Amino acid sequence: xxxxxxxxxxxxxxxxxxxxxxxxxxxxxxxxxxxxxxxxxxxxxxxxxxxxxxxxxxxxxxxxxxxxxxxxxxxxxxxxxxxxxxxxxxxxxxxxxxxxxxxxxxxxxxxxxxxxxxxxxxxxxxxxxxxxxxxxxxxxxxxxxxxxxxxxxx
Amino acid sequence: xxxxxxxxxxxxxxxxxxxxxxxxxxxxxxxxxxxxxxxxxxxxxxxxxxxxxxxxxxxxxxxxxxxxxxxxxxxxxxxxxxxxxxxxxxxxxxxxxxxxxxxxxxxxxxxxxxxxxxxxxxxxxxxxxxxxxxxxxxxxxxxxxxxxxxxxxxxxxxxxxxxxxxxxxxxxxxxxxxxxxxxxxxxxxxx
Numbered sequence: 001x002x003x004x005x006x007x008x009x010x011x012x013x014x015x016x017x018x019x020x021x022x023x024x025x026x027x028x029x030x031x032x033x034x035x036x037x038x039x040x041x042x043x044x045x046x047x048x049x050x051x052x053x054x055x056x057x058x059x060x061x062x063x064x065x066x067x068x069x070x071x072x073x074x075x076x077x078x079x080x081x082x083x084x085x086x087x088x089x090x091x092x093x094x095x096x097x098x099x100x101x102x103x104x105x106x107x108x109x110x111x112x113x114x115x116x117x118x119x120x121x122x123x124x125x126x127x128x129x130x131x132x133x134x135x136x137x138x139x140x141x142x143x144x145x146x147x148x149x150x151x152x153x154x
Numbered sequence: 155x156x157x158x159x160x161x162x163x164x165x166x167x168x169x170x171x172x173x174x175x176x177x178x179x180x181x182x183x184x185x186x187x188x189x190x191x192x193x194x195x196x197x198x199x200x201x202x203x204x205x206x207x208x209x210x211x212x213x214x215x216x217x218x219x220x221x222x223x224x225x226x227x228x229x230x231x232x233x234x235x236x237x238x239x240x241x242x243x244x245x246x247x248x249x250x251x252x253x254x255x256x257x258x259x260x261x262x263x264x265x266x267x268x269x270x271x272x273x274x275x276x277x278x279x280x281x282x283x284x285x286x287x288x289x290x291x292x293x294x295x296x297x298x299x300x301x302x303x304x305x306x307x308x309x310x311x312x313x314x315x316x317x318x319x320x321x322x323x324x325x326x327x328x329x330x331x332x333x334x335x336x337x338x339x340x341x342x343x344x345x
Binding site: 019020022042043044049055056057058060061062063066109110112113115116117124127128129130131132 | 215216217218219221227228229230231233234235237238239241242243244245246248312
């Protein structure tokens, strides 16, 4: 076991875990932040997406030992970010969610996209969101919400 | 006459030496080619909009695409999974600035088949296609580039097995590059 100092949503957190523990399980099991979801465990579904050093990251495959001092932002904290707030509002206004299980990952990827590209094309959306699966199939509403959020960003 | 014979003899010697050097360079090139077309190298030298994975060089899972700078796209960057070093506990390889080689440095065709030895050789000797590398720069790249070095430290797969290594050791690879560069970077004939 090793002690790690983490910056999660702007707050200092200390965890004592095995170095091989994926960030996902540090968040969920150690820090009890269960907004980030376990989907496939092999970075193929996007449900576990968080922002690590500003990059949308699949937390299920990143051992805590490789995080270093990079800040972590999760679905619990993304609303503090101006773009994150706009995306969450657009999600609610568009009534995107059906079962909701994948939605925290969807939102984290959408925020990463809109931070890089305020006015994404359909192709931008398809490419950037292509790694986030939704078994309810709400992709049309996800696209609509991203465009709605895009209209709010300058 | 004597003088003429002596000159001819010298020319023959130079010619033979030149032929030997070229043959040695071509032999060294074939060794390089065996490494460049190994999955640890060629999987990220594709001609398509996606990288490949594993020894069977299948299309990268998860809808991963090249992106404008060869680093994926926002929301799905290479760095979304690949960290600065291998993550052996989760089976995800990693190295500094993980990215695809630019399309100008593709070593495959659009059907994911490796280009021929002559084609890859021509690509490496065309500075417009090879990042502006001349011989010494290419040698330095092979000696020091950290993603090149990763090929000899590729980490473990998700099942715990070590990834396969290129057919030469890194030292042999560098030595072969040096011999090829010293020989004037000769390329095999043909397509």
